[in-house]
Amino acid sequence: MRITYRTDYALKTILELGLHFGQDSAPTIHEIAERLDIPEKFLEQILLDLKRGGFVESRRGKIGGYFLSQKPREITLGKVIRFIEGPIEPVACVGHNYKGCQDIRSCVFRNIWQRVAESTAKIIDGITFEDLVKQVKGKEAVSSYSI
Amino acid sequence: MRITYRTDYALKTILELGLHFGQDSAPTIHEIAERLDIPEKFLEQILLDLKRGGFVESRRGKIGGYFLSQKPREITLGKVIRFIEGPIEPVACVGHNYKGCQDIRSCVFRNIWQRVAESTAKIIDGITFEDLVKQVKGKEAVSSYSI
DNA sequence: TGTATACTCTACTATGTTAATAGAGATTAT
DNA sequence: ATAATCTCTATTAACATAGTAGAGTATACA
Ligand code: FES
Ligand code: FES
Numbered sequence: 001m002r003i004t005y006r007t008d009y010a011l012k013t014i015l016e017l018g019l020h021f022g023q024d025s026a027p028t029i030h031e032i033a034e035r036l037d038i039p040e041k042f043l044e045q046i047l048l049d050l051k052r053g054g055f056v057e058s059r060r061g062k063i064g065g066y067f068l069s070q071k072p073r074e075i076t077l078g079k080v081i082r083f084i085e086g087p088i089e090p091v092a093c094v095g096h097n098y099k100g101c102q103d104i105r106s107c108v109f110r111n112i113w114q115r116v117a118e119s120t121a122k123i124i125d126g127i128t129f130e131d132l133v134k135q136v137k138g139k140e141a142v143s144s145y146s147i
Numbered sequence: 148m149r150i151t152y153r154t155d156y157a158l159k160t161i162l163e164l165g166l167h168f169g170q171d172s173a174p175t176i177h178e179i180a181e182r183l184d185i186p187e188k189f190l191e192q193i194l195l196d197l198k199r200g201g202f203v204e205s206r207r208g209k210i211g212g213y214f215l216s217q218k219p220r221e222i223t224l225g226k227v228i229r230f231i232e233g234p235i236e237p238v239a240c241v242g243h244n245y246k247g248c249q250d251i252r253s254c255v256f257r258n259i260w261q262r263v264a265e266s267t268a269k270i271i272d273g274i275t276f277e278d279l280v281k282q283v284k285g286k287e288a289v290s291s292y293s294i
Numbered sequence: 295t296g297t298a299t300a301c302t303c304t305a306c307t308a309t310g311t312t313a314a315t316a317g318a319g320a321t322t323a324t
Numbered sequence: 325a326t327a328a329t330c331t332c333t334a335t336t337a338a339c340a341t342a343g344t345a346g347a348g349t350a351t352a353c354a
Pocket of ligand 2: 008
């Protein structure tokens with residue numbers, strides 16, 4: 001039941017951009033990578049992905065960089081996780097050509113996985129990046145800030 | 148957030164053995180594999196694993212086979228899942244040498260993953276194989292039984 | 295005591311996924 | 325022009341998953 005590094009990085013990146021939201025600074029891939037200790041070329045791919053997903057926009061050229069294309073308030077954790085990671089249902093039978101259950105209708109497990117998925121969804125769909133930005137900014141006041 | 152086939156098979160196998168609990172029939176690997184449509188040699192490994200985990204016992208030789216070593220009531224879904232699949236926390240940072248967060252103490256995500264894990268645990272630790280056996284036996288009355 | 299039956303154990307392999315790396319190309323501010 | 329920066333596609337190393345193979349061990353029973 002692990003999330004991948006890709007998702008881990010994506011979430012932290014969005015949060016980082018969230019911290020800059022409103023300012024018109026657009027952090028570069030290089031800066032973000034250094035800041036969050038993510039391999040630069042890997043982050044590059046992830047950011048392109050997030051762009052295709054409509055989460056971020058970019059500016060090219062000399063003063064280029066990345067910024068959120070939605071308000072932090074409108075981006076939930078769930079949206080990002082599902083986009084990068086795929087469906088959250090912890091089931092083999094979600095997979096494309098699952099052949100594990102002869103009769104999917106009478107499977108006693110299916111309903112359980114559904115409940116698990118729902119309770120997970122309830123959490124991750126209820127948290128926005130605005131919430132997280134506030135949390136981080138709260139901490140920032142005390143210690144030097146660190147995602 | 149998928150479970151593996153290994154876990155899928157393990158759960159169905161325990162349920163299958165649960166359906167035989169109390170009788171002194173001990174289904175063979177061959178029978179279970181056929182019944183549940185699991186590759187026989189793969190199931191063999193899984194059953195050995197479940198044996199090491201203390202979930203099942205076996206009898207060798209002519210009238211050999213497998214049977215539960217605990218009452219279905221005492222085996223929760225959570226126990227089996229955790230044993231086969233590992234920890235349920237959906238985090239990269241559970242991993243052995245996770246190097247994603249510079250400062251684990253100030254990570255705003257950690258707490259979220261914990262909440263997700265807890266809500267999942269609440270479900271899968273609250274369901275025993277006795278519950279599932281009853282469900283299946285209920286259905287069995289109506290249609291021909293099928294996990 | 296032999297033999298068939300069934301579990302036990304270790305090793306191997308094919309396939310796919312993940313995490314990253316590489317490098318050439320396109321855009322833009324100055 | 326050119327340096328900085330994003331864009332795109334391909335490739336790769338390491339690992340995990342799902343499954344296969346085969347030799348070995350225990351047991352019931354004739
Ligand atoms: S496990 Fe998903 S249908 Fe049975
Ligand atoms: S994501 Fe686990 S400590 Fe930050």
